[in-house]
Amino acid sequence: MEAIExxxxxxxxxxxxxxxxxxxxxxxxxxxSAAALFDRVVELDDPASQGRxxxxxxxxxxxxxxxxxTTTAEAMADLRRTLGVVRGIxxxxxxxxxxxxxxxxxxxSTQQLTEAPRYAELIERTQWWGRQMLIWGVHVHxxxxxxxxxxxxxxxxxxxxxxxxAISASSPMWSGQDTGYASNRAMMFQQLPTAGLPFQFSQxxxxxxxxxxxxxxxxxxxxxxxxxxxxxxxxxxxxEVRVCDGATNVxxxxxxxxxxxxxxxxxxxxxxxxxxxxxMAPWLVQENKWRAARYGLDAVIIQDADCxxxxxxxxxxxxxxxxxxxxxxxxxxxxxASVAEITGGRGSYQRQRTVFExxxxxxxxxxxxxxxxxx
Numbered sequence: 001m002e003a004i005e006x007x008x009x010x011x012x013x014x015x016x017x018x019x020x021x022x023x024x025x026x027x028x029x030x031x032x033s034a035a036a037l038f039d040r041v042v043e044l045d046d047p048a049s050q051g052r053x054x055x056x057x058x059x060x061x062x063x064x065x066x067x068x069x070t071t072t073a074e075a076m077a078d079l080r081r082t083l084g085v086v087r088g089i090x091x092x093x094x095x096x097x098x099x100x101x102x103x104x105x106x107x108x109s110t111q112q113l114t115e116a117p118r119y120a121e122l123i124e125r126t127q128w129w130g131r132q133m134l135i136w137g138v139h140v141h142x143x144x145x146x147x148x149x150x151x152x153x154x155x156x157x158x159x160x161x162x163x164x165x166a167i168s169a170s171s172p173m174w175s176g177q178d179t180g181y182a183s184n185r186a187m188m189f190q191q192l193p194t195a196g197l198p199f200q201f202s203q204x205x206x207x208x209x210x211x212x213x214x215x216x217x218x219x220x221x222x223x224x225x226x227x228x229x230x231x232x233x234x235x236x237x238x239x240e241v242r243v244c245d246g247a248t249n250v251x252x253x254x255x256x257x258x259x260x261x262x263x264x265x266x267x268x269x270x271x272x273x274x275x276x277x278x279x280m281a282p283w284l285v286q287e288n289k290w291r292a293a294r295y296g297l298d299a300v301i302i303q304d305a306d307c308x309x310x311x312x313x314x315x316x317x318x319x320x321x322x323x324x325x326x327x328x329x330x331x332x333x334x335x336x337a338s339v340a341e342i343t344g345g346r347g348s349y350q351r352q353r354t355v356f357e358x359x360x361x362x363x364x365x366x367x368x369x370x371x372x373x374x375x
Contacts, residue, residue, distance in 0.1 A: 009143025028366035101171030101185035101245030162292035168244035170348035182296025258335035
């Protein structure tokens with residue numbers, strides 16, 4: 001069995017990946033113009049920009065990534081710089097950036113695949129479900145110093161899965177219909193064979209054995225092809241949180257990033273002190289994912305291994321209070337506090353529904369999401 005090296009991070013640094021759809025400025029439909037956009041990026045001859053703008057499975061998508069950052073504010077400043085570059089190119093190409101978790105009316109059959117062997121292989125294997133993946137999300141990496149901490153932190157983070165999905169939910173519509181879910185993206189992505197909730201391993205050797213089985217049976221060729229909602233990233237020395245829907249504006253994104261950063265650091269401290277709560281059973285975690293995807297900020301979630309239940313926004317209020325000292329240490333007090341603006345107001349999925357209920361036009365939903373990104 002091949003050992004998997006985890007390159008530990010000496011500090012709890014963060015990195016953020018923010019996926020966007022490209023939408024036509026006139027029609028609001030998805031635009032397969034990513035190839036032209038990346039050609040323009042190359043023409044800029046700016047290595048910093050090229051390293052922060054990535055291709056994805058489909059030609060309607062662009063991903064913005066940060067460097068290694070120490071604070072939420074630093075990560076947001078990094079993303080804003082790249083966002084400015086991409087928007088300028090998009091304006092020239094006649095496309096806007098769309099940050100929702102799904103597009104409200106686009107059809108999968110008209111979307112073009114990015115040319116790359118690994119993407120072609122993914123679609124060949126997953127067929128209809130793979131072609132359906134018109135979804136966009138936010139991924140947050142947090143540095144972990146020691147390998148033996150990684151899996152306990154992954155498992156402990158699962159207790160906060162519904163909180164993160166509820167505040168980020170931005171994908172209520174699909175193929176011209178309101179799905180009834182706050183996050184249809186969460187339900188769609190788990191259809192891929194290596195996606196969804198992680199297995200709750202307790203020892204690194206168990207994870208290595210799992211990866212070995214996956215490789216032996218041809219399910220994956222590389223550990224990065226394990227697309228769990230929360231996963232170890234051994235090469236980067238991080239835990240990667242992939243729970244969240246796409247963010248439609250910077251203010252809500254920075255709230256999400258700050259919350260994840262604080263949660264991981266707080267869990268790390270509890271792990272070191274030996275005070276981590278008992279892990280929730282996989283069937284409870286699964287139920288929480290479904291409840292948050294279905295009901296969003298109105299979800300009544302299972303809080304703990306003893307099956308206590310509570311409204312997710314009430315639970316978040318107490319979590320934010322508990323994390324205040326952590327936020328001070330991580331210099332993200334204001335950003336963490338802005339989580340309450342989401343829970344006390346209306347989430348992206350709710351704002352999208354309000355517009356559609358008022359106008360009955362899915363193009364107005366696209367216009368709302370594009371507008372929220374601001375200038």
